[in-house]
Amino acid sequence: xxxxxxxxxxxxxxxxxxxxxxxxxxxxxxxxxxxxxxxxxxxxxxxxxxxxxxxxxxxxxxxxxxxxxxxxxxxxxxxxxxxxxxxxxxxxxxxxxxxxxxxxxxxxxxxxxxxxxxxxxxxxxxxxxxxxxxxxx
DNA sequence: GCCAACGTTGGC
DNA sequence: GCCAACGTTGGC
Numbered sequence: 524x525x526x527x528x529x530x531x532x533x534x535x536x537x538x539x540x541x542x543x544x545x546x547x548x549x550x551x552x553x554x555x556x557x558x559x560x561x562x563x564x565x566x567x568x569x570x571x572x573x574x575x576x577x578x579x580x581x582x583x584x585x586x587x588x589x590x591x592x593x594x595x596x597x598x599x600x601x602x603x604x605x606x607x608x609x610x611x612x613x614x615x616x617x618x619x620x621x622x623x624x625x626x627x628x629x630x631x632x633x634x635x636x637x638x639x640x641x642x643x644x645x646x647x648x649x650x651x652x653x654x655x656x657x658x659x660x
Numbered sequence: 661g662c663c664a665a666c667g668t669t670g671g672c
Numbered sequence: 673g674c675c676a677a678c679g680t681t682g683g684c
Contacts, residue, residue: 530681530682532681532682555680556667556680556681557667557668558667577681577682577683578681578682578683581682581683621683638665638666639665639666639681639682639683640665640666640667640680640681640682641666641681642681
């Protein structure tokens with residue numbers, strides 16, 4: 524079981540939009556970055572991830588699950604890009620802000636803190652537990 | 661709205 | 673294969 528983090532600007536695609544898709548989930552399209560794509564290619568069905576709101580909120584708001592392996596991105600004809608589908612699992616009781624993550628020494632090495640521009644990131648098991656703890660899950 | 665950080669592109 | 677120019681992301 525691996526853990527991940529998905530970033531989205533809530534104005535474009537937010538947690539509420541994700542929840543509205545229900546168990547069917549939704550294609551995580553639009554990624555045009557090799558590192559992010561490679562992370563998605565490494566995902567397996569059932570892997571869990573955090574749903575992070577960038578720009579507006581700057582906080583982890585929920586937990587999602589990978590429900591379809593990486594496949595061609597329907598928003599482009601460029602064969603280089605593909606993406607997984609994810610579905611909402613549950614919200615965090617208390618969203619965990621970027622500020623909180625920066626303040627917690629246990630999260631100092633987290634990609635969210637160190638590599639702010641990567642839109643799909645791996646999360647270690649210990650980081651996962653810390654965020655869940657802070658989020659009241 | 662600005663700008664720093666970073667990734668990608670393209671000329672050489 | 674290097675590196676300058678450019679575009680994009682995302683925090684502030």
